[in-house]
Amino acid sequence: MYEKLFSPVRIGRVEIKNRVAMTPMGVNLSAPGGGVNDDIIAFYEARARGGIGLILSGICRVMDGTGAGKACQIAARDAGDLQGLGGLRDTVHKYGTRMFIQLHHPGRRVRLGVALAEWQARRSRRPDWAGFFS
Numbered sequence: 106m107y108e109k110l111f112s113p114v115r116i117g118r119v120e121i122k123n124r125v126a127m128t129p130m131g132v133n134l135s136a137p138g139g140g141v142n143d144d145i146i147a148f149y150e151a152r153a154r155g156g157i158g159l160i161l162s163g164i165c166r167v168m169d170g171t172g173a174g175k176a177c178q179i180a181a182r183d184a185g186d187l188q189g190l191g192g193l194r195d196t197v198h199k200y201g202t203r204m205f206i207q208l209h210h211p212g213r214r215v216r217l218g219v220a221l222a223e224w225q226a227r228r229s230r231r232p233d234w235a236g237f238f239s
């Protein structure tokens with residue numbers, strides 16, 4: 106009855122081992138300020154181990170500040186994020202799971218509280234930026 110569900114499917118050049126997909130969920134487990142950390146790897150690894158064919162990531166920021174959708178989300182801002190994302194990819198690939206990253210910018214739905222908290226945190230780490238954002 107479920108042969109189709111557990112049969113492979115192809116999306117473009119990507120072969121997916123079954124038709125079980127996890128919808129995107131931003132779970133706020135990633136690094137504060139954006140980025141892959143051990144907690145989000147463990148979260149996705151548990152799902153991959155469970156046999157999911159395709160994981161769609163929760164919203165992934167492409168820039169800080171007004172680009173922040175959640176305080177603790179994965180990020181693809183620049184080359185500095187590639188190592189973390191590569192680690193995440195390698196982890197789910199161990200189980201034959203594929204992963205698509207949901208690139209995201211909140212646009213006019215920016216959460217000013219998240220953006221402001223980020224700016225303040227960054228300013229406290231970079232005293233030379235004092236006055237830049239305020």
Ligand SMILES: Cc1cc2nc3c(=O)[nH]c(=O)nc-3n(C[C@H](O)[C@H](O)[C@H](O)COP(=O)(O)O)c2cc1C
Nearest residue numbers: 127128129130131132161162163164165174207209
């Ligand atoms: C906690 C939570 C976080 C979510 N985060 C995202 C997200 O980052 N991106 C997105 O496109 N949808 C997000 N969604 C929407 C889900 O992917 C899904 O579309 C929604 O839960 C409806 O699915 P259902 O009809 O199977 O319940 C989120 C949903 C939940 C419950």
